[in-house]
Amino acid sequence: MSLTRERPPASGTTRQPSRVQTAHETMSPLPHARRPLLWSQVFLVGFLVLAVALHPGFVLKGDEGGVSNYGIHLRTAVPYTIAFGLGAFFSLEAARTRAYPTVARGGLVVYAGLLLLTLLSTYVYKLDYGLKLVHVGVGVALISFELLASAWASLWIRTTAATALFVVIIGGFVVAGLTFLGQAHLLFIGESLTTLGFAGVVILTEKRCLSRRAAR
Secondary structure: OOOOOOOOOOOOOOOOOOOOOOOOHHOOOOHHHHOHHHHHHHHHHHHHHHHHHHHHHHOOOOOOOOOOHHHHHHHHHHHHHHHHHHHHHHHHHHOOOOOOOHHHHHHHHHHHHHHHHHHHHHHOOOOHHHHHHHHHHHHHHHHHHHHHHHHHHHHHOOHHHHHHHHHHHHHHHHHHHHHHHOOOOOHHHHHHHHHHHHHHHHHHHHHHHHHHHHHH
């Protein structure tokens, strides 16, 4: 059997990529810099953890308060502001990406708005009882949105991991609700469970969206 050399492409023609090469390039994940939804949760969770590390006494005590305590003290206000500010910014950036379903993009706009309202109301809620009610109302709206959005995402993704994270969010919602009704003093734990669970669901949703786009 003789071996023949592959002829080079004729001048002026473009060599077409092989099917294997095309499939590999299509399935390659986007660089992290082009994944705003991932970064929204990285900055939100990361800088909130930093704020807690700087002064854990604000929340880790018998009659613990909520995450908002970190927005009214100079030492922790900077990481708190970065967390919510960049979380909202990258959520809005993700809402402009057509890789996500229309309903998800609309939800991201609402989510970004709630993050910004939470941040802004934090600075003033200690000044007046009415402002405190506004801040509490925004907090209730945010945690309720996270619960509903996670329910939709879990049904859409349909994976064990998404279901487990949704259960975590339900647990956080219940704990926060009991605290709101005066039956417990575990607001920080409730907020942490919902925030971490929602971050996990968001990242899984993004992964699913990118996989669907790559398969087209």
